[in-house]
Amino acid sequence: MSELTKTAVTPSTHTAPPARFSHGVRKGNILQVAGQVGFLPAVPGQPPTPAGPTLREQTLQTLANVQAVLEAGGASWEDAVMIRVYLTDTGHFTEFNEIYNAFFAGLTQPPAARTTVYVGLPGGLLVEIDALAVLG
Template identity: 55%
Template sequence: MKTVITTENAPTPAAPLSQGIRKGPILQVSGQLPFDPATGAVVGTTVAEQTTQTLRNVTAVLKAAGAGPKDVVMLRAYLTDPAHLPELNEAYAAAIGEPFPARTTVYMQLPPGLLVEIDALAVLDD
């Protein structure tokens, strides 16, 4: 059985998707963007600022499912420009901490003003 995870502490998706889905011990957090969940506004103009807010949103969905960053086994980061990787890495390391989960970074086009999107896969202890 799948359980839909929702929280008002992360942005409400504008697309037909769930903030998160849990099946058994596996939790998939949908791609989060750097939106303030209260206002819907983009937080920050730099990759570091947007990464920090995006990871806050990921963490909010994890928390709503009874998980946390230490339960994450895989993160995928989507950037608009390869030149942003060092700034992403710095903000990411500060927010996530060691031991780091596995990660993939993909470069793609995001809507105007958005520089980063991040999703997460977590495994929870039941």
């Protein structure tokens, strides 16, 4: 892959985005993962389905979806340098951090920098996460 080539990254578990963007884009050793939500893996002919109504269910699926894009782009969580979290409810911050800390407990390198903001999301979605990774 040329250092100047920009490549779209779409795991087989993901549906086509609802607008003209990529789930991930890799250029050189940089991989940007677009905001992912807690949809279960895609089923052909069916609309996207949230993992469940709870913050825990949606957060774990969202992290799995980000991880799928990272892996499809040749990266892992160890390569992540920035993670942005979008929550719909300020009351979810403490619970989210508990889930997040447990998920990343096995990292061997320093964790990524993180920003958390509060937003509105459609259709009962509670969390969205994106990531920026720099590959070795």
